[in-house]
Amino acid sequence: MIETFELTKTFKAEDIETMALRNVSLKVEKGDFIAVMGPSGCGKTTLLNILGMIDTITLGSYMFFGQDVTRLSEKQKTDLRKRNIGFVFQNFNLIEELTVYENIELPLLYLGWKRKERKKRVEEIISQMKISHRKNLFPVQLSGGQQQRVAVARAIISNPPLLLADEPTGNLDSMHGEEVMSILNELNKAGTTIIMVTHSRRDASYSRRVIHLFDGQIINENLNEMV
Numbered sequence: 017m018i019e020t021f022e023l024t025k026t027f028k029a030e031d032i033e034t035m036a037l038r039n040v041s042l043k044v045e046k047g048d049f050i051a052v053m054g055p056s057g058c059g060k061t062t063l064l065n066i067l068g069m070i071d072t073i074t075l076g077s078y079m080f081f082g083q084d085v086t087r088l089s090e091k092q093k094t095d096l097r098k099r100n101i102g103f104v105f106q107n108f109n110l111i112e113e114l115t116v117y118e119n120i121e122l123p124l125l126y127l128g129w130k131r132k133e134r135k136k137r138v139e140e141i142i143s144q145m146k147i148s149h150r151k152n153l154f155p156v157q158l159s160g161g162q163q164q165r166v167a168v169a170r171a172i173i174s175n176p177p178l179l180l181a182d183e184p185t186g187n188l189d190s191m192h193g194e195e196v197m198s199i200l201n202e203l204n205k206a207g208t209t210i211i212m213v214t215h216s217r218r219d220a221s222y223s224r225r226v227i228h229l230f231d232g233q234i235i236n237e238n239l240n241e242m243v
Contacts, residue, residue, distance in 0.1 A: 017178065017209060018044035018067065023076035025062055025232075036062040037232040039076070046177065049204040050211045051220035054229035060213040061182055063229070067211060068101055068180045069093040098126060102171030106183035108163045110155040110170075117142070117151040120169045127174055137173060145169045145199070161192030168199055172208065179203065181212040185219055197222050 025037040037059045044050060052060050065071040066078065069085060078085040081100070085093065102123075103109075110119050117138060124134045142148045145165045155163055164184065171179055181200065185193030193216075201222050204210050212223065220226050226238045 017046050017048075017081060018042070019079045020067075021077045023063075023066065023078060024074050025059070025066060025071070026074040035232055037066070037073075040232070040234055042227070042234070044209065044211065046209055047204070047207060048209050048211075048225065049201075049223045051223035051226045052211065052213045052229060053215065053217075053220055053226055056215075058229040059232040060229055062232075064180050064182055064211065064213050068103060069097045098123070099174070100176050100178055102174070102176040102179045104164070104167055104171045104179065104181040104184045106186035108155070108160075108167045108187075110163055110166060112155050115152050115154055116147060116158070116166050119155070119166055120173055123170060123174050141169045141173055159192070160188050161195060164188060164192070164196050165199070168196065172203060177207075177209055179208050179210045181210060181214075183213055183215065185214075185216065193219070 020040055020042045023037055023040040023042070024035065027034045027036055040063065052063060054060055062071065066073055069080075073086065080096065083096070088096065111122070114122070120141060121134055121138050124137060129137070139148075142151050145168065147162065147165050147169070150158065150162060155166070158166065168184075179200070184200065185196050188196060197219055200210055200212070210223075212219065214220055221240065224240050226240065227234055228236050228238075
């Protein structure tokens, strides 16, 4: 599904150059659940943004389903991202002016789904996430755990093969964090490939592989039972 080779990302500000990632070679198979760990500032979120085609690489290569991402136009990358990748963020990133239903429906509008098809799919997903009774509420009326359920629902509404999660339980208490991780675990069992950035060893225990970054480099990689 994904393969990077000696991926390097450099940020420049005036005369200062910072290397956020250096020579990152990574292979992700369909159905993987990978946790990316490491101290703050080690490049975890930068890696996730590059894999999600939100950011670009400086050197190296990135293959996504056999396509060389570095050779794609911005429009091509946007189209590829919309159809294949869902995102879950620590801060939920819900649109405050939209209801739960409308937030979840939004990706399907962008993809041009017909109204009847959208309605059927949204009803399915809000039932799966156990938030049907809150579909007409606004994000401000929800708890943190409920908002993250909505965010996950929005991320998977179009059945993307890849889900990228950046500290998905970072703003949640332990109980709601466990609920969100259980949802991600079930999605992975159903076939969704997940790459998750986390500081939490508990959250990482749900993954199949753990990749440790330090100073922008992969320093080791463990199977789940070795975490």
